[in-house]
Amino acid sequence: MKRILTYGTYDLLHYGHIRLLKRAKQMGDYLIVALSTDDFNAIKNKKAYHNYETRKQMLEAIRYVDLVIPENTWDQKIDDVKTYQVDTVVMGSDWKDSERFECLRPYCEVVYLDRTEGVSTTQIKNDLKLQDPINGIDQLPEEKEK
Ligand code: C2G
Numbered sequence: 171m172k173r174i175l176t177y178g179t180y181d182l183l184h185y186g187h188i189r190l191l192k193r194a195k196q197m198g199d200y201l202i203v204a205l206s207t208d209d210f211n212a213i214k215n216k217k218a219y220h221n222y223e224t225r226k227q228m229l230e231a232i233r234y235v236d237l238v239i240p241e242n243t244w245d246q247k248i249d250d251v252k253t254y255q256v257d258t259v260v261m262g263s264d265w266k267d268s269e270r271f272e273c274l275r276p277y278c279e280v281v282y283l284d285r286t287e288g289v290s291t292t293q294i295k296n297d298l299k300l301q302d303p304i305n306g307i308d309q310l311p312e313e314k315e316k
Contacts, residue, residue, distance in 0.1 A: 172198030175256040175278075177241055179206040180225050181218035182294050186262075186286035188232065193283050194260040195234035202254055203229055204241040213244075219291075219300060244270060251277045262286075 174194050180187055180203070195201040206214065208222050218225065226238050239250070251259065251274060258279040265271055266282040274280050294300070 171200055172257045173200045173202065173255055174198040174258050174260055175202045175204065175250060175254060176260045177204045177206070177247070179211055179214070179216055179218055179291070180229055181216075181220055182291045183225075183228050184289050184291065184294060186289040188234075189286050190260075190262050190283060191232060191234045197258055197260060197281065200236045201234055202237045202239060202250075202256070203235055204239050204246075204250060205229060206241045210240075210242050219295065247271075247274055248277055 174197055176190070176194050178187070178190075191201065191203070205222065205226055206216070206218075208218065211218050220228070222240070229235050229238050237254075239254075247259070247270070250256065256278050258281055259271060259274050260281045260283060261268075261271055262285040263282045264285050271280050271282075
């Protein structure tokens, strides 16, 4: 079974994200997404509109995604590749040749897929003039016990 791993914030999910996940899954049999936690986003100077739990549940609902794990630090990638027996790490081309991924080559294949032009979370926020969520009302409601 060929195991694929990718990383990201995946905020305000859009078709650029979906296309990346679809193509990544087509490269193997099992796709793991290491999703940036809210604390790690702060380190990346990114303020996600949706919190980690909401972004995680949205990713888990996508047919191409088999497992979502937390991305807490820049430095966990080699451990992730070993822990999850990853064959290939896939990222969008905005990460092409980044040392953060090139350093993985001794441990696994590294593939960069063309980034989808014309869409980004930042552009969506700007176009919608999105404010920060108020009291987290944008988050998924708690699942009621069935
Ligand atoms: N992406 C894409 N096309 C877009 C937007 C994003 O292909 N129009 C890809 C990115 O290249 C990335 C993935 O979708 O592979 C997730 O994008 P982000 O959520 O912006 O991820 P990023 O903040 O780049 O986090 O340690 C690595 C970081 O966690 C990557």
